[in-house]
Amino acid sequence: MPLSLVDHILKLTPYSGMAGDLHPWQSALISLAIVFVATIAAETMYRRATRPPFRPAGKLCLVTGGSTGLGKALATSLVASGADVVIVARRPAELAAAVKEMEAKKKNASQSVVAISADVTSKPDIVRIFDETKLKMNRDPDYVFACADFSSSWRDTGASFPKMFIDHDMEDFEFLVNLNYLGQTYIAHQATKRMIESNIKDGKIVFVSSILGLMSFAGWSTYSPTKYAVRGLADTLRNELQRYNINIHIFYPGTIFTPGFEVENQTKPQITREIEGNDEGQTPEECARSLIKGLEAGQYAITTGLLTELLRTVGRGVGPTNGFFSDWIMSGVGWIVSSGFTFYMDYVVRNAKTN
Ligand SMILES: NC(=O)C1=CN([C@@H]2O[C@H](COP(=O)(O)OP(=O)(O)OC[C@H]3O[C@@H](n4cnc5c(N)ncnc54)[C@H](OP(=O)(O)O)[C@@H]3O)[C@@H](O)[C@H]2O)C=CC1
Numbered sequence: 001m002p003l004s005l006v007d008h009i010l011k012l013t014p015y016s017g018m019a020g021d022l023h024p025w026q027s028a029l030i031s032l033a034i035v036f037v038a039t040i041a042a043e044t045m046y047r048r049a050t051r052p053p054f055r056p057a058g059k060l061c062l063v064t065g066g067s068t069g070l071g072k073a074l075a076t077s078l079v080a081s082g083a084d085v086v087i088v089a090r091r092p093a094e095l096a097a098a099v100k101e102m103e104a105k106k107k108n109a110s111q112s113v114v115a116i117s118a119d120v121t122s123k124p125d126i127v128r129i130f131d132e133t134k135l136k137m138n139r140d141p142d143y144v145f146a147c148a149d150f151s152s153s154w155r156d157t158g159a160s161f162p163k164m165f166i167d168h169d170m171e172d173f174e175f176l177v178n179l180n181y182l183g184q185t186y187i188a189h190q191a192t193k194r195m196i197e198s199n200i201k202d203g204k205i206v207f208v209s210s211i212l213g214l215m216s217f218a219g220w221s222t223y224s225p226t227k228y229a230v231r232g233l234a235d236t237l238r239n240e241l242q243r244y245n246i247n248i249h250i251f252y253p254g255t256i257f258t259p260g261f262e263v264e265n266q267t268k269p270q271i272t273r274e275i276e277g278n279d280e281g282q283t284p285e286e287c288a289r290s291l292i293k294g295l296e297a298g299q300y301a302i303t304t305g306l307l308t309e310l311l312r313t314v315g316r317g318v319g320p321t322n323g324f325f326s327d328w329i330m331s332g333v334g335w336i337v338s339s340g341f342t343f344y345m346d347y348v349v350r351n352a353k354t355n
C-alpha cells in the first residue's frame with residue numbers, strides 16, 4: 001500500500017516504525033487532528049496579531065458613572081495602571097470622595113484625576129463633558145467607558161425599578177431609555193466625533209450592557225430592553241467605526257454588589273429575587289477585573305463568568321467570536337442550558353403565590 005501523508009510525517013518522528021502499518025481510518029483521524037490543531041494555532045496567532053491593544057498607562061480615560069459601583073472600581077484600576085482619568089456623574093460629593101480615593105492610587109505624581117459633574121441624559125451636558133475634559137486635560141479621551149446607570153439615581157426622579165410590568169408608570173419606561181440607552185448613545189456619539197477630530201489612534205468605546213441584555217425575565221421590563229438596545233448600538237458601531245480605528249467593546253456583567261444594587265433591591269419583586277438568586281454575584285472590583293481581562297484579550301463581547309459566557313455564545317448573532325472553536329463548543333452547552341433556564345423561569349412565574 002502506498003504511504004499516506006500521515007505515514008510520511010510519522011517517519012520524521014520517533015514512531016517511524018509505525019509508518020505503513022496504519023489503517024486508513026487511523027490515517028484519516030490523525031490527519032483531522034493535525035488540521036484541527038493547525039487551525040487553532042493559526043487562529044490564535046491571527047487573533048494575537050490583530051487584537052486591539054489595551055494599554056491604559058498614559059492614556060486619557062473618561063468613565064461615566066465613575067463615582068460609585070462598577071465605574072468607580074474601573075476608574076480606580078485605570079489610575080493604578082498609570083492612566084489619566086476623568087470621572088463623570090451628577091452628585092458632587094460622591095465625585096469628590098471618589099477622586100480622593102483615586103489620588104491615593106496614582107502610579108506617578110504627574111497623573112491627573114478629574115471629576116466632572118454632569119447628567120448624561122442632558123444633551124448640553126454631553127457636549128460640556130468633552131469641552132471641560134479638553135480644557136482640563138488639554139486633549140480628547142483615548143478610552144471612553146459608559147458605566148452610568150439608573151440604579152442610584154431613581155430616588156430623585158420618582159421612577160423606581162425593578163417592578164412588575166403592570167405596576168410601572170409609563171414615565172418609568174421613558175426614564176430608562178433616556179438614561180441607559182440614550183445616555184450611552186450620546187456619550188459614544190460625542191466621543192466618536194472628538195476622537196476623529198483629534199486623530200486618536202486605537203481609541204476605545206466600552207458599552208456596559210448586562211446579563212439582562214442577553215436574557216430577561218419577570219421584573220425587568222423597563223431595564224432589560226435598554227440593555228438589549230445597547231447591544232444593537234455596539235454591534236453597529238463595531239462595524240462602522242473601524243474606518244476610524246476606534247475599537248468597540250460591550251460588557252455583560254451579572255449581579256454586582258454596588259450601591260445601585262442595594263437601591264434596586266428595595267423594589268425588587270419576590271419572583272425576580274428568586275430567579276436572580278441563582279447568580280453568584282461579584283464585587284465591583286472583581287467585575288472591573290473581568291472587564292479589564294477581556295480588554296487585554298482584545299475581546300469584543302466581554303463577560304464575567306460561566307453563566308454570561310453560555311448566554312453570550314448561544315446568543316452571539318452576527319459578530320466576532322472570542323475563539324471560533326471554543327465559542328462553538330460553549331454555545332452547544334449554552335443551547336441546552338438556556339432551554340433549561342426557560343423551563344425553570346416559567347415554572348417559577350407560574351407557581352409564584354404573589355408578585
Ligand atoms: N449592579 C448590578 O447588579 C449590575 C449593573 N450593571 C450595569 O453596570 C453599570 C454600573 O452599575 P452600578 O455600578 O451598579 O451603578 P451605581 O448605581 O452603583 O452607580 C451609578 C453611577 O452612575 C451615575 N449616574 C447615574 N445617573 C446618572 C446621570 N443621569 N448622569 C451621569 N451619571 C449618572 C451615578 O452617580 P450620580 O447618581 O451621582 O449621577 C453613579 O456614579 C450600569 O450600566 C449597570 O446597568 C450590569 C449588570 C448588573
Ligand SMILES: CCCCCCCCCCCCCCCC(=O)[C@@H](N)CO
Pocket residue numbers: 151210211212223253254255256260261264275276277278279340341344
Ligand atoms: C437551571 C436553572 C438555572 C436558572 C438560571 C437563571 C439565572 C438568572 C440569573 C440572572 C441574574 C440577573 C442579574 C441582574 C443584573 C442586573 O443587570 C441588575 N442587577 C441591574 O442592575
